[in-house]
Amino acid sequence: MKYMVLIAGAEDQRDDLSEEDRAAVYQRILSWWEQQSKSGKVLEGYELQPSLTATTVRRDEAGNVTVTDGPFVEAKEMVGGYAIIDVADLDEAIALVSGWPSTATLEIRPVVRQD
Numbered sequence: 001m002k003y004m005v006l007i008a009g010a011e012d013q014r015d016d017l018s019e020e021d022r023a024a025v026y027q028r029i030l031s032w033w034e035q036q037s038k039s040g041k042v043l044e045g046y047e048l049q050p051s052l053t054a055t056t057v058r059r060d061e062a063g064n065v066t067v068t069d070g071p072f073v074e075a076k077e078m079v080g081g082y083a084i085i086d087v088a089d090l091d092e093a094i095a096l097v098s099g100w101p102s103t104a105t106l107e108i109r110p111v112v113r114q115d
Contacts, residue, residue, distance in 0.1 A: 002043070002111040003093045007081040009104040011050055028101035036085075041096055045083030077105055084111070 014022060036042040051070065058066045087093050090108070097106045 001087060001089060001093075002113075003085050003087065003090075004109050004111055005045075005083045005085055005093075005097055006079050006107040006109070007083070007100070007104050008077045008079045008107065009102075011078055011080065013103070025102050032099065032101045033083075036096065041085050041087055043084045043086055045081060047081040048079065051078040080104075 017025065033042060033045075054070055056068050056070065058068075060066075085093060085096060087096060090110075093108050097108060100106055
């Protein structure tokens, strides 16, 4: 079963780390990512640019479109990346993301199949 994992955290949290500590966190994440990709459980995913680079597009019931700079919500934690995983069930998805090697909030959602 395929799931999307949304990886969220406080964007300014990285600012509090030294270059050495930041590099160590990224190395742990890269190692986890490579291991799970080789096992076939992580199919794809990317880190996102900071939320200040976001553009939000809203369409109302009348069809009017509004485009604004920034994320669609104001929150301390922002989505910073995602992964598409392929595992047997939700229990395996939880076990997989429980091994994420840094502080983050991980949201797991089943992907809607279109076949």
